[in-house]
Amino acid sequence: MKNLYCFKQIYNNGKSERRLSLGEYKRAVSWSKYLVSSGAEIKGEGEGGWSADMSQLFIGNKFASGRHSRIYRGVYKQRDVAIKLISQPEEDENLATMLENHFTSEVALLFRLRHPNIITSEFVAACKKPPVFCIITEYLAGGSLRKFLHQQEPYSVPLDLVLKLALDIAHGMQYLHSQGILHRDLKSENLLLGEDMSVKVADFGISCLESHCGNAKGFTGTYRWMAPEMIKEKHHTKKVDVYSFGIVLWELLTAMTPFDNMTPEQAAFAVCQKVNSSDSFYWMMVMTNGSGADSSTEMHLPHMLEHCDYNQSHVPVPNARPPLPPKCPLAFSHLINRCWSSNPDKRPHFDQIVAILESYSESLEQDAEFFTSYKPPTNHTILRCFPKLIAGRRSASVKA
Numbered sequence: 001m002k003n004l005y006c007f008k009q010i011y012n013n014g015k016s017e018r019r020l021s022l023g024e025y026k027r028a029v030s031w032s033k034y035l036v037s038s039g040a041e042i043k044g045e046g047e048g049g050w051s052a053d054m055s056q057l058f059i060g061n062k063f064a065s066g067r068h069s070r071i072y073r074g075v076y077k078q079r080d081v082a083i084k085l086i087s088q089p090e091e092d093e094n095l096a097t098m099l100e101n102h103f104t105s106e107v108a109l110l111f112r113l114r115h116p117n118i119i120t121s122e123f124v125a126a127c128k129k130p131p132v133f134c135i136i137t138e139y140l141a142g143g144s145l146r147k148f149l150h151q152q153e154p155y156s157v158p159l160d161l162v163l164k165l166a167l168d169i170a171h172g173m174q175y176l177h178s179q180g181i182l183h184r185d186l187k188s189e190n191l192l193l194g195e196d197m198s199v200k201v202a203d204f205g206i207s208c209l210e211s212h213c214g215n216a217k218g219f220t221g222t223y224r225w226m227a228p229e230m231i232k233e234k235h236h237t238k239k240v241d242v243y244s245f246g247i248v249l250w251e252l253l254t255a256m257t258p259f260d261n262m263t264p265e266q267a268a269f270a271v272c273q274k275v276n277s278s279d280s281f282y283w284m285m286v287m288t289n290g291s292g293a294d295s296s297t298e299m300h301l302p303h304m305l306e307h308c309d310y311n312q313s314h315v316p317v318p319n320a321r322p323p324l325p326p327k328c329p330l331a332f333s334h335l336i337n338r339c340w341s342s343n344p345d346k347r348p349h350f351d352q353i354v355a356i357l358e359s360y361s362e363s364l365e366q367d368a369e370f371f372t373s374y375k376p377p378t379n380h381t382i383l384r385c386f387p388k389l390i391a392g393r394r395s396a397s398v399k400a
């Protein structure tokens with residue numbers, strides 16, 4: 001009853017305007033009971049492991065779900081939080097192990113990251129009996145960037161907003177890379193919006209320290225946003241995030257889903273194929289077997305790509321990328337083409353991307369017509385900007 005009272009108090013006095021229904025209060029109590037009185041060992045951040053003050057945690061309504069998680073609104077120490085509960089399936093040992101690994105890695109990374117464009121974690125708790133993992137982060141009222149874009153008409157997001165959102169994402173990613181971390185699942189669904197339209201990078205379930213990433217075997221990222229070298233389960237570097245950033249930039253400009261006329265597998269296949277290179281048999285397999293599930297990696301696509309006969313040409317669009325909008329400003333199309341280049345070495349670093357976007361932002365402040373008058377830089381301009389890029393790289397970790 002005391003918990004119920006606290007929850008009500010917090011919701012009435014705190015930032016949130018909305019009152020919870022009776023059902024929600026009941027659920028809040030039953031959830032905290034479930035976690036506290038299950039006899040489970042609940043650990044949170046603290047000496048020697050994770051320890052969480054569960055008496056301070058109140059769980060409200062479920063408002064979103066991931067592939068293996070449910071996300072609830074809640075209050076922790078009078079702050080609005082999002083509570084991600086990941087249950088381990090007892091019947092599938094491999095999946096259970098994978099989820100536990102994702103949880104451990106997400107938690108380890110979340111606690112070392114502090115940046116205005118990276119989601120902040122409040123604490124984590126792991127509850128082993130029944131097997132439920134719990135990650136509590138700040139609550140971002142704007143929801144995901146994907147949700148926001150799906151509410152917009154195609155090509156309707158104003159260019160200054162595109163630029164602002166892109167810069168926020170690039171700053172977050174610049175910081176992440178300065179910490180030696182690869183995100184590996186950068187997409188609009190994993191970018192969350194604050195009430196002030198600031199963007200924060202979230203979901204570090206399959207992130208890794210660059211030195212420990214290995215190849216992408218058995219990888220569960222999302223094909224539509226995935227760099228070709230990762231689809232093929234090859235060695236990969238920070239540049240896979242730059243590729244995904246190119247796709248996110250395309251989403252911002254179009255407000256559409258990349259490759260929405262293809263299944264994820266078809267998209268993966270089309271993205272990886274060189275000009276005049278395909279095998280109609282394999283293409284047909286992809287065409288007919290595509291499951292339509294974004295997360296599916298179970299059809300051995302990397303293996304198929306490896307064994308393609310590159311002499312025939314039946315893939316509709318080789319080395320495909322989503323079509324750029326007909327009126328796409330040169331400033332963006334130039335950057336996007338570099339970011340999603342098939343050759344990772346040709347993709348810029350986030351330091352460079354930030355410098356480029358900041359220069360667009362400065363130019364736009366001085367000249368409202370900047371996007372129509374923009375001309376791509378010559379080698380001479382690039383050389384002039386070089387000292388600024390180096391300075392940006394040095395200051396990335398300091399800023400955070």
Ligand SMILES: Nc1ncnc2c1ncn2[C@@H]1O[C@H](COP(=O)(O)OP(=O)(O)OP(=O)(O)O)[C@@H](O)[C@H]1O
Pocket residue numbers: 064065066067068069071081082084119137138139140141143144189190192202203205
């Ligand atoms: N802190 C938060 N504030 C607001 N919304 C959130 C927050 N965390 C997650 N969400 C919402 O929940 C959705 C799923 O979250 P998240 O991607 O972290 O779960 P997941 O289990 O990793 O999902 P998947 O494995 O399918 O990518 C997000 O796209 C977003 O809409």
